Amino acid sequence: MVEWKAEWRPKRRNHLYVLSYEDLQAYPCWYLDSVHSIPPWTPLFAWSWAHHQRYGDLWAAETLGFPTCRGTDWREVDGCGYMSPILVTDKTEQKERATRFREHLRPFIDDYHGVWSGVVKELMDRYQRFKAFDVTNSTSSALWDHFDEVFRFNYRVWGLHSWVMYTLSGLYALFEDICRERVGIDDTSAVWHRMIRGFDNKLFEVDRMFWNLYERAVELGVDGVIKGNPLDEIIPALMEDERGDRWLNEANGFRGFLNEHGWRMPRMMEFNCKPWIEDPSPAFSFIRQYIDKSGHFEMDLRRPEIVKERKEAEQEILSRFPDSQRDWIRSLMEVAQKAGVFSEEHTYYFEHMSHSLMRRAGYACAKRMVDKGLMEDPEDFVFLLPDEFRKNIIPLCLDYRPLISERRLHYDEYSKRLDRPPLIGELADDPQGAMEYMAATKDDVMMKISVGMEAVASVDYKADLYGNPGAPGISQGTVRVVSSEEDIPKIRSGDILVATTTYSSWTPVFPLLEGVVLDSGASLSHAAIVGREYNIPVVIQTKEATKRLRDGQRIRVDGSRGAVWILPG
Template sequence: MPDRFPSPFEIATPEGAEGWQEMYVYSSMFSESRRDFEDSMFWFQDGVHWPNVLTPWDATFFEFAIASLSQYNTRHLQVPPANGIAFRILNGYGYLSPVPADESTIEERVANFTDRAGHYFMNWNDLYDNWMTKIRDLVGELESLEFNPLPEIEDADEVVKSGAGLGSGYALQDNYHRIVSLGLKLWNYHFEFLNLGYAAYLDFFMFCKTVFPDIPDQAIAKMVAGVEVDLFRPDDELKRLARKAVDSGVAGAFSAGDVEATCEVLKGSSEGQAWIASFEESAEPWFNFSTGSGFYHHDKIWIENLEVPFEFIRNYIEMVQSGEDLNRPVDAIRAERDRVVAEYTALLGSDEEKGEFEGKLGLARVVFPYVENHNFYVEHWSHSVIWRKMRQLGETLVKEGFWSDADDIFYLKRTEVEDALWDYYNSWATPEAPAGPSYWPPIIERRKGMCNALSKAKPSPALGVPPEVITEPFTVMLWGITSDSVSAWLGGGDAKEGELRGMAASPGIVEGLARVIFSADQISELQDGEILVAPLTAPSWAPIFGKIQATVTDTGGMMSHAAIVCREYGVPAVTGTGFATTNLSTGQRIRVDGTNGTVTVLD
């Protein structure tokens, strides 16, 4: 068995993707000038957030997200053991490598972190309320941005006689700069609380591991389960709308066919019109929900692809009509949570230990909702608005002949969009023919070919020399990367033939038929009682959890969104198997042991 992964400098470019480096910012590339550092690090491909090839503009959020995470660890909060995360793009895929803090700085960092994080923990509710205001204001600012074709002549009153001194050309440039700036601000806001949320849970986790040496990771996770979070609100709204359709007698409209036909039937009655009004109330903001991770412009968004929420509502209507309970098993989850807490509290020997246990658990529960809520407000709602606004800008340049499809804009780097806008603005101002209509189409077509070629090549799960033992807690808890998974990637490990091992993400043991899917477009293929096997799941897949028996994923740890959502819906899950979608096939009978983290092929 090899003891290392290939060097990033040994990875070949797939045929047809030659020159792919032109699509990304130079600083995101592996480079000879940093080779000593890059070859000394262990890099893993982040399939939890960026499982697919990044188009040039989509890489913006990859860069903004990781840089923002890093600055909070290193410059804002001074998280004691961890600096930031180095990131690179190789063959279109994102790779990460945590950078540890210098041991000589730990003592000083502990003092700084205690002071800064302590302020947030002591004032969590007020600061979180302020965060919500900031996010809603930011979304409102994004919504206000408009990207319309420049006028033949500026309005005399609004532009000239008003003394504004600025016109439509400036506004177009400025609005694009603002959308980029707001995107970076968004990701700064994202990590204002997230690292603290994980830190509080990690502090409780490590305390439990110290005082209860044999405690399973899953038992610790159970103690903070049973939360009410906004991330589940979109699914709750679907269920509400399904019940309303049944109660108001308009459920039959959902057998009329597609969305357009269903809406036509609904419009034919006052009850149906009331249902449509109720749907529209839910849609903003709750259906600004991506079918993927939220990081790709091509993932479907519910509010823009109504067939997605309508299909979920149709399924829920059938469940309501058959007498099934649509509610998450919150009471059972909380009862189990309280049982586990009582069990371990009884093992503590002193009042001091009990007080410390209760304090750390209490803090973890207070901050834990943010660990999930931010995902809706940032990756889904805010990103959905940004994708829409970028398409509006793309469509404006379609009308000017710069390219043929609004989505072509995502094949430009964010700085190249500035170049295209300048060309448009300058040619309008002069006036003269812009260079863009002949310049950009061949570049876009070449890059589409590159992305297609890159997507056909499976990325290496990791690069470089792995540590002997992976102990960095976030790497284990969020990404599900452990010493065992690294060994399995290298061709070793002690898993039995016909067995996969991963993270025991959500308890329970079930047997059933596997259904392997690779994207949200295949969700409709799932049949009642099957076991979902996927590279990863998205929070927006929650409506299918009432149909499936269990979930198995290639990526993700105990604190990944997939794991948390499965626990909150009471669905057994094994995450971070590495090879589930490769080694399992649709129709195979398998046993999923979410309590011990194993998947066994039965036939």
């Protein structure tokens, strides 16, 4: 019997998927998801993760028949996600599952484009319907249905997410493994990085639109208004004159842009941040940063060269395989390349859109309770759980204020606890055993996206900090340590972004950067992918960059060797 340790035990139990005593006995180890749930989530988001993401992961692994793993189970401990893989150890069962898995793989290899455009269509059609729903003037029954539908659809979103992720990441890892074993190249090699960059994705398309909006602002002469006013007063100031009004409302104008692409949030795995459609401040600060930088859109300048390099890298890799094998190696390489694109752009279609719309539905319900005096602030919707909304949408008589203040106390306490135990359970004192258990899943998603290879320390470059190569190149710049999205507007052209990890909502500042240095990361992490596309050196897995580097320091970053030097002065 495994007994509770004080630091493992949740302080409150809001729902079924809060870590319980039975969970401690039944699963050998629970692993903290520090990538997504540090800082800890609000109660509603934690609930949603433990229900929807949990479903999606288990559903996808089981549907696909992933041979060695039924997916990952999830529990909440005071706002943090803990996961545990469900292994399939019986060889006969693995073989049976493998037959199913093999059939599911085929369409991904034969026609990835077809698979992916089907997924995007399903998601976007549904989002269009959700967006068209009038949350303010609808009847309570319609709002209830809307709330239910938007939340229920999040199961499907995560299901599709894991379904594509398991397959693509597996194929990516297979290709890397084949390249390592047969021709001595892996995902720390420069040629590998050149091979997986030079592709368009949805987020870059949005960055490009940002740049167009900036150029249009200059053309209309309203860039001064955007720069000269406090962020929340820019829109009123723009509306004062005809040129500003045009910038906002013309076709391809700012409002149209927000309505189409503003469904993304500074922190995509949360409900408590306003998406741009509600508060365009982050969008304005990106445009301002572009105004400061001016010049050209970096990606346009660099893209042809990067594409050319990618084609050369493809040839270089292919040329190391025997002639007779190049056709299938090329097919596999093409799917592996898609894994990078997917890993980056899926957040646009999955997390950002879905979570923004869930927030909109929850907020609208809360608004009606606030109007009846049953809640103080609609933003408090993050302290309620879905059944509590359902319970009150039509009756509108339950006073949730005491419940919310109790939950807020709990949240205020746990959200300050960032030093959570990385492992809980029987294997907690045996990190190596825990890692081996995880590795037995053969689940490459975790390994490639969040875990990464251990950095090989070397004293040779006389560098001050070592990590792994994330994106190739060498550059110098000024350190800007970013600990949360609030620091993003501080970034200036020529800075080197230093952070624990980066999020897709930060993509628009990449054109300003000279480099990125991360504590964590792997070759398919956000920063590595975007850095490669913008031709910015990225060093990942330094473990301690945010502790060692200070704002204003000058550093040199070598993204091909994974080294960082602090420059004198």
